[in-house]
Amino acid sequence: MLLTRLAQVSQEVAATSARSRKIALLAELFRDAEADDVPIVIPYLAGRLPQGRLGIGWKVLSRPAAPAAEPSLTVREVDARLTELGKVSGTGSQAERARLVGELMGAATENEQRFLFGLITGEVRQGALDAVAVEGLAQATRTPPADVRRAVMLAGSLQTVAEALLADGPAALDRFRLTVGRPVLPMLAHSASSVSEAVDKLGACAVEEKLDGIRVQVHRDGDAVRIYTRTLDDITDRLPELTSAALELRGERFILDGEVIAFDEEGRPRSFQETAGRVGSRVDVTTAAREVPVSPVFFDALSVDDRDLLDLPFTERHTELARLVPGPMRVRRTLVSGPEDLPQAEDFLAETLERGHEGVVVKALDAPYSAGRRGASWLKVKPVHTLDLVVLAAEWGHGRRTGKLSNLHLGARTADGGLAMLGKTFKGMTDALLTWQTERLQELAVEHKGWGVVVRPELVVEIAYDGLQRSTRYPAGVTLRFARVVRYREDKRPEEADTVETLLAAHPEVKP
DNA sequence: TTCCGACAGTGGGGTCGCAAT
DNA sequence: ATTGCGACCCCACTATCGGAA
Numbered sequence: 001m002l003l004t005r006l007a008q009v010s011q012e013v014a015a016t017s018a019r020s021r022k023i024a025l026l027a028e029l030f031r032d033a034e035a036d037d038v039p040i041v042i043p044y045l046a047g048r049l050p051q052g053r054l055g056i057g058w059k060v061l062s063r064p065a066a067p068a069a070e071p072s073l074t075v076r077e078v079d080a081r082l083t084e085l086g087k088v089s090g091t092g093s094q095a096e097r098a099r100l101v102g103e104l105m106g107a108a109t110e111n112e113q114r115f116l117f118g119l120i121t122g123e124v125r126q127g128a129l130d131a132v133a134v135e136g137l138a139q140a141t142r143t144p145p146a147d148v149r150r151a152v153m154l155a156g157s158l159q160t161v162a163e164a165l166l167a168d169g170p171a172a173l174d175r176f177r178l179t180v181g182r183p184v185l186p187m188l189a190h191s192a193s194s195v196s197e198a199v200d201k202l203g204a205c206a207v208e209e210k211l212d213g214i215r216v217q218v219h220r221d222g223d224a225v226r227i228y229t230r231t232l233d234d235i236t237d238r239l240p241e242l243t244s245a246a247l248e249l250r251g252e253r254f255i256l257d258g259e260v261i262a263f264d265e266e267g268r269p270r271s272f273q274e275t276a277g278r279v280g281s282r283v284d285v286t287t288a289a290r291e292v293p294v295s296p297v298f299f300d301a302l303s304v305d306d307r308d309l310l311d312l313p314f315t316e317r318h319t320e321l322a323r324l325v326p327g328p329m330r331v332r333r334t335l336v337s338g339p340e341d342l343p344q345a346e347d348f349l350a351e352t353l354e355r356g357h358e359g360v361v362v363k364a365l366d367a368p369y370s371a372g373r374r375g376a377s378w379l380k381v382k383p384v385h386t387l388d389l390v391v392l393a394a395e396w397g398h399g400r401r402t403g404k405l406s407n408l409h410l411g412a413r414t415a416d417g418g419l420a421m422l423g424k425t426f427k428g429m430t431d432a433l434l435t436w437q438t439e440r441l442q443e444l445a446v447e448h449k450g451w452g453v454v455v456r457p458e459l460v461v462e463i464a465y466d467g468l469q470r471s472t473r474y475p476a477g478v479t480l481r482f483a484r485v486v487r488y489r490e491d492k493r494p495e496e497a498d499t500v501e502t503l504l505a506a507h508p509e510v511k512p
Numbered sequence: 513t514t515c516c517g518a519c520a521g522t523g524g525g526g527t528c529g530c531a532a533t
Numbered sequence: 534a535t536t537g538c539g540a541c542c543c544c545a546c547t548a549t550c551g552g553a554a
Contacts, residue, residue, distance in 0.1 A: 126520095280528045281529095473525080
């Protein structure tokens with residue numbers, strides 16, 4: 001199959017808003033693909049490369065290459081070239097990479113260049129990714145979508161399922177069972193604004209501490225242990241102490257879900273930055289493990305002794321977990337039977353925060369493990385802080401925000417009467433707000449840059465954030481975590497905005 | 513008819529590893 | 534030694550479609 005066909009379909013998918021039409025377009029393409037093309041066509045239209053990331057980004061791809069006049073590239077040829085590029089990325093020079101990219105782009109038409117750019121940077125922006133591609137695959141093979149979805153969750157890969165399905169038909173889906181050693185997509189949580197809201201929604205539930213670390217899925221099969229991240233990357237080699245911990249548990253074969261986190265000498269959690277730095281260290285693991293030892297803290301059991309627990313209610317999965325894992329290696333929790341136990345749940349949240357953790361996750365006791373989904377039966381509750389900050393500048397948005405000033409630069413007042421930038425945010429804005437701020441900020445503009453506008457610091461905006469973290473990038477030595485706009489405060493003058501001093505005082509545990 | 517769950521998009525900061533400067 | 538880039542951790546929020554209620 002020619003690449004140009006994929007580029008055309010991708011463009012058509014991007015141009016239509018109806019999900020059903022997107023699905024139909026993908027299904028038609030999948031049906032037409034030859035068997036050899038399937039392992040390429042399906043991931044491409046789901047917006048990902050079969051090779052995974054290539055080590056090539058926006059910078060290298062932005063070098064202009066004159067487009068070909070006529071389409072000639074086949075998907076298999078593109079796949080072979082990208083495989084070659086991936087190999088060069090591991091070992092070779094950037095110049096060689098740039099040459100190969102230039103060659104590929106030079107052989108592509110303008111339309112194909114656009115498609116390849118999105119594909120390689122991982123931003124196809126066609127309003128369809130894995131979930132829509134799964135529906136398309138189901139339609140193309142006349143298989144119930146739910147069955148395909150489940151197989152993809154269990155395989156952790158759309159491509160694997162697609163190949164099996166197109167080769168052997170719907171019967172092939174039976175092969176995809178929960179298996180120790182093969183990671184499944186983890187269940188994720190929604191947010192709730194308070195414990196009472198969460199308990200109201202869920203009824204009988206467990207309130208568990210939420211640790212600010214890295215999500216891990218731990219598989220043990222006898223002496224073999226494997227550890228996977230949320231995106232199913234294998235990080236076993238970076239966490240030797242997790243392997244030891246898994247081998248000490250009372251079970252030979254299991255899959256557990258939990259969090260890995262670094263604690264200090266007093267048993268308080270170290271900052272997320274410290275845990276993340278440790279888990280990210282790949283080269284000298286021994287030294288990293290000595291300096292920042294990490295511990296696993298488990299909260300769910302997906303499989304024990306080859307029994308698939310996914311469809312069991314959480315209560316039963318937790319019973320299995322408690323059989324295998326001693327108390328100190330499980331998250332703290334309290335059980336709540338309904339709104340009448342609310343005070344107890346609130347106390348638990350307060351204690352959890354007191355111990356230095358992020359917040360809590362409220363989980364329905366009767367819910368199954370919804371692998372790969374953001375299930376409504378897990379609700380996280382974290383305290384939210386707010387500040388009134390001054391808008392210093394704004395950047396032009398991309399995609400659906402093209403032509404709108406989107407990303408705000410935020411400043412707090414300093415002791416000397418100046419303003420210190422604390423970070424940026426693009427979150428929390430409705431379309432109406434985007435329109436309003438685009439006009440208002442242009443009125444206040446003192447300088448027009450390629451990336452946006454610098455404004456007179458007069459507009460005050462209320463910002464919500466989750467906490468403070470150290471920064472080497474910003475002048476105050478700190479930056480806001482997960483900053484988002486709540487509302488503009490036109491009733492406030494910039495002289496009334498918050499100061500760096502009060503911000504630091506509110507987070508004494510963070511030292512700039 | 514209205515409501516709500518699931519998805520995709522729009523980017524944020526930090527850290528590590530690697531290649532180029 | 535420093536700098537810039539890319540990958541991958543953490544993530545919030547809004548708009549939209551389409552099935553559920």
